[in-house]
Amino acid sequence: MRLQFVLRRLIMLGPVVVGVTLVVFLLIHLAPGDPVVVMLGRNYNPEVAANLRHNLGLDRPLPVQYVLWLWRMAQGDLGTSLHTREPVAKLIVERAPTTLTLALGTMLVAILIGVPAGVVSATRQDTWFDNLCRLLAMLGVSMPVFWLGLLLIIAFAWKIPLFPPGGSLAQYGLKAMVLPSIALGASFAALITRMTRSSMLEVLRLDYVRTARAKGLAEAQVYYRHALKNSLIPLITVVGLQAGTILSGAVLTETIFALPGLGRLLTNSIGTRDFPLIQGCVLVTVLMFVLANLVVDLLYTFVDPRISYS
Amino acid sequence: MGNGPERETLVIPRARGASGVPPRIAQWLRPRLLRWRSVWRSRLTFLGAVTTLLMVLVAMFAPQLAPYPYQEVHLPDRLSPPTLAYLLGTDQFGRDVLSRIIYGAQVSLAVGVTSTLIALVLGVILGCIAAFYGGWTDEAIMRAMDVVMAFPSLILAIALIAVTGPSMTNLVLVIGLLRVPEFSRVTRGSALAIKEKEFVEAGRALGLRDARLITRHILPNILAPILVLATLAVSTAISAEAALSFLGLGVQPPVPSWGQMLADGRQYMLGAPWLATFPGLAISVTILGINLFGDGLRDALDPRLHH
Numbered sequence: 001m002r003l004q005f006v007l008r009r010l011i012m013l014g015p016v017v018v019g020v021t022l023v024v025f026l027l028i029h030l031a032p033g034d035p036v037v038v039m040l041g042r043n044y045n046p047e048v049a050a051n052l053r054h055n056l057g058l059d060r061p062l063p064v065q066y067v068l069w070l071w072r073m074a075q076g077d078l079g080t081s082l083h084t085r086e087p088v089a090k091l092i093v094e095r096a097p098t099t100l101t102l103a104l105g106t107m108l109v110a111i112l113i114g115v116p117a118g119v120v121s122a123t124r125q126d127t128w129f130d131n132l133c134r135l136l137a138m139l140g141v142s143m144p145v146f147w148l149g150l151l152l153i154i155a156f157a158w159k160i161p162l163f164p165p166g167g168s169l170a171q172y173g174l175k176a177m178v179l180p181s182i183a184l185g186a187s188f189a190a191l192i193t194r195m196t197r198s199s200m201l202e203v204l205r206l207d208y209v210r211t212a213r214a215k216g217l218a219e220a221q222v223y224y225r226h227a228l229k230n231s232l233i234p235l236i237t238v239v240g241l242q243a244g245t246i247l248s249g250a251v252l253t254e255t256i257f258a259l260p261g262l263g264r265l266l267t268n269s270i271g272t273r274d275f276p277l278i279q280g281c282v283l284v285t286v287l288m289f290v291l292a293n294l295v296v297d298l299l300y301t302f303v304d305p306r307i308s309y310s
Numbered sequence: 311m312g313n314g315p316e317r318e319t320l321v322i323p324r325a326r327g328a329s330g331v332p333p334r335i336a337q338w339l340r341p342r343l344l345r346w347r348s349v350w351r352s353r354l355t356f357l358g359a360v361t362t363l364l365m366v367l368v369a370m371f372a373p374q375l376a377p378y379p380y381q382e383v384h385l386p387d388r389l390s391p392p393t394l395a396y397l398l399g400t401d402q403f404g405r406d407v408l409s410r411i412i413y414g415a416q417v418s419l420a421v422g423v424t425s426t427l428i429a430l431v432l433g434v435i436l437g438c439i440a441a442f443y444g445g446w447t448d449e450a451i452m453r454a455m456d457v458v459m460a461f462p463s464l465i466l467a468i469a470l471i472a473v474t475g476p477s478m479t480n481l482v483l484v485i486g487l488l489r490v491p492e493f494s495r496v497t498r499g500s501a502l503a504i505k506e507k508e509f510v511e512a513g514r515a516l517g518l519r520d521a522r523l524i525t526r527h528i529l530p531n532i533l534a535p536i537l538v539l540a541t542l543a544v545s546t547a548i549s550a551e552a553a554l555s556f557l558g559l560g561v562q563p564p565v566p567s568w569g570q571m572l573a574d575g576r577q578y579m580l581g582a583p584w585l586a587t588f589p590g591l592a593i594s595v596t597i598l599g600i601n602l603f604g605d606g607l608r609d610a611l612d613p614r615l616h617h
Contacts (some may be wrong), residue, residue, distance in 0.1 A: 019457030023466075031473045135354075138605075142598035144549060146556050147572060147590030154583055248464030252553055256576070266465070267557055270472040282461075282469045289462050 009297055016290060021073070024283045025066050028275050041273070073283065079276035083269070088280035091265060096284075098169055098261035102184065102253065103246050105177045107239065109185030110192050115232070117189070118196025122231075123223055125201065133193060140190025145249045149183035149256040166258035180257045184249045188242055195238050199231040233303055240296025244289045355606025361599025369415040376409035381564045389582045399584040401574065407584065410566040411592050417567045418596060421482055421560075422548040428486030430540050433493020438524050440494065441501035452498070455491035463488045464553060471559040481560050485550050489543055496539050500532035534611040541604035545597045552593045568593045 036049045036058060052058075056079075057065050072079070078088035121133040156179060157165035163179050164172045203209065204227055212226045213219075251263030258264070262281055269277035368375060377397070378384075384404035392399045398407040440451040458466075470484045504510065505528065513523050554560040555569030563570065568589040575585030 015453055016456055016460050019453070020460050023457065023461070024469075027469055027473050030470065138354075138598060138601060139594070142545075142601055143594045144552055144556075144569075144572075144590065144597075146553065146569075147586070147593065150572070150576060150579060150586050150590065154579060158580055244462035248462040251464060251468065252556065255557065266468065270468065270557075270559070273472075275473075278469055278472055282465055285465050286461050290460050293460075 005301055006298060009294065013290070013294060017287075020286050020290065021070055021283070022066065024279055024286065025069050027279060027282070029062075078280035078283070081269075081274055081277045083272040083274045083277070088277050091277065092262065092280055092284050095260055095262050095265045098259055099247075099250050099254070099263060101169060101174075101177055102180055102250055102259065102261060103243075105181030106185040106188060106246055106249075109181045110188035111235075113185070113189040114192025115196050115235070117193040119200055119223065119228060121193065121197045122200035122204065123219075130197075133197070137190040137193040140186045140193075143186065144252075145183050145187065146252045146256050148186055149180070149253060152179045152183055153256070166256070168258075168260045176257075176259070180253045180259060183256070184246065184253045187249075188246065191238060191242065192235065195234060196231060199234050200227060203227045203231040233300075236296055236299055236303060240293050243292035247285050247289055352606050352609070354602045355609075358599045358602025358604075358606060361595060362603050365415055365596050365599065366419060368412055369419045372412045372416050376406075376412040378406040378409045380410045380413040380566050381405065382409075389578065389585075391582070392584055398588045399582065401571075401585055402578060402582075407571075407588055410571060411568065411588055414566045414568045414571060414589065414592065415596070417478075417561050417565060418548045418551060418593075421478070421485065421551040422544040425482045425486035425489065425547045425551075426540055426543045428483065429489035429493050429543060430536065432487070433490045434497045434529070434536060436490065437494035437497025437499075438501055438528065441498045441505055442520065442524055442528070448498075451494065455494050458488065459491045461488075464550065467550060467554060468557065468559060471554060476554075476559045476562060478561055478565075481551060481554060485547050485554075489547070492543070493536065493539060496535050497532060500535055501528050504528050504531045538604060538608045538611055541600060541607055545600035545604065548593070548600070549597055 036053050036056075037044060040049060040052065057068050060068070076089055078092065080086070081088055081091060084091070117133050117137075121130045124130050153165045156162050164176055165179075167176050169176055204223075209222060209227055212222045217226075247263075250261060251266060253259070254261040254263040255267055262285060266278065266281040266285075268274075269281060382405060384400060384406070386404070387396065387400050388404040389402060390396055390400040390404070396406050396408065398411065400406055401410070436451050436455075440448040467484050467488055471480055474480050474484075501524075510523060510527055513527050518527075551560055551567065552569030552572070555567040556573045558570075558573065560569055561567040571589040572586050572593075575582070575587075575589065578585050
C-alpha cells in the first residue's frame, strides 16, 4: 500500500516537473522583443548576437528548443553566465551551502521558539501568557523579514556588537548565520506557535488524553509524553509548505545580510540581466521546493499510519 | 484572544410588524448579523478593522493629510531626525518621510486591492468552471494551478518582473496572477460541495443555463471562504509589493513605496535609522491590521468553528 502511494506520488510529480521546467524555459521568451537583444542590450554586435542565438539554440523551433534545453538541464548543464562567463551550475553549487545553512538555521530557530511557545500557550489557554504568545505570533507573521533584519543589525551588530552585520560563512563561520536565521525564522516561528497551539488544543480534548489523566499521570507527562507527540504531526506539513517561504525569504535575507547564497546570486543576476543565471537559480530553487514537498508527503505516511492515500 | 465585553446589542428583526422587515428577509438576515456581531465583539478583530479602515482613509486623503508633497525636496534639511517640522524626519534628499509614508499607503493599498481583485476574479471563474464541468476541464485547470503553486511565489515574481521589466502594471499583474491558484482551489472545493445540492439540481431541471446556475445559485453560497481568503490575500499582496519594491523590482521612484523607502534607508541605517524604521513600521502595522481582521472574519464565517 505504502509502496503504491510512493509510486503514485512519484508519477504525479512528472507533470508538475514538466510544467515547472516549461515555465522556467519560457521565462526568457516572455521578455518583450528578441531574447538576444534583451540579453545583450540595445547596442549589440550583430555577429555576437548571431553566435549567441545559435549557441542558445534560439534559431530553432520553440518545442525543439525546449527539448534540447531540458536535455542539457538533465545533464547538469545549466548554461554559462553572460556576466562572469562561468558555468551557471558551478556558481549555484558554490552558493547553495550558504542558502541551505540559512534554511536549516531558520528551521531550528523556528522550531525551538515555536513549539515550546505553542505548547505553553495551549496548556494555559486564555491566560495572559497565551494572549501574549498569540499577539507576538501575529506580529511575527506581519513583520517583513527585511525590516526585522535591519532592526536586528541595528540592535545586535551596531548597538550591542555581538554578531557581524553581514558577511559569509567563510569570514565569520556560523556566527554569520545567527542574525539572518533569527530574522527569517521569526515569522516561521510565529506560524509554528499558532499551529502547535491549535493542534495541541485539539489533541488535549481527545479521549486518550482523558485516559492518561484518569490513570493518574502528572500533567507534564500528559502534555509532553502523550499529547505533544500527536500534535506535532501537522508540523511536518507546515515545514514542507514553508520551504517555499524560506527559499523566497532567503532572497531578501541574503540581500540584507550580504550573504553569498542562491538568493543573492538571483538578485545580482537580475541587476546584470544575466538570463541563463536567472533561469538556473529559479529552476534549482523550484526543484528544491518540489523535492521538499515530496519528502514531506512521503514522510507523512510513515509518521502517521492512520493516513491512507487511496 | 478573549472576547471583549459585550457592546451594544444589535436590534435583529424577528417578524413583520415589530420592525417592519418581512419574515423571510429577517430569517435570512438574522444569522448573518449574529455572525458579524461576533466579529466586532473580539477586541483584536475590532483593532484590526480599525487599523485597516485607518489605512484606507490615510490612502484616500493622502493629499490632505500629508504635510508636504511627497517629492518636495528640502536640501538644507537633508537627513534631519524627527522634529516638529518633520515629524518622522527627512531622507537623503530632504523629503519629508511622513508625507512619503502617507502617499506610500496609496501604492500599497492600490497594489494590494487590485492584485487581489485580479486573483479573485480569475480564480473564482476557473474554480467554478473546474468544479462545474469536472473531467478533463477540471484536470487541466487544476494541474496548471499545481504548476504555479510549485513555485515559491516570490522567486517566480522576481523572475517574471526581472524579465518583463519593473512597473506598477507588471507588479500588480504578477502578484495577482500568482494568487489565482489559491482562489481557484478554494472556489472549486466549495463549489463541488454545493453542486450536488438539491436546489442546484432543481435549477437544472428548470432548464437554467450553466452561467446563471453558477452566478445566481452556486456563487452566493460559497462567498464566505472566498471573502476570508481575499482579505488575507490583500495583506500578502502588500507584503509582496514591499518585498519586490525593496529589491528594486516594484514601484519606481519618485513614486513612494514603503518597500523602496526601506531599501533606500538601508544605506543610512546607522546614521539615520528613522529612514528604515518608519516605513517598516507602516508595513507591519498595515499587514497586522488586515491579518487580525481576516482572522476574525474567518472565525465568524467558518461554520465549523460555530459547531
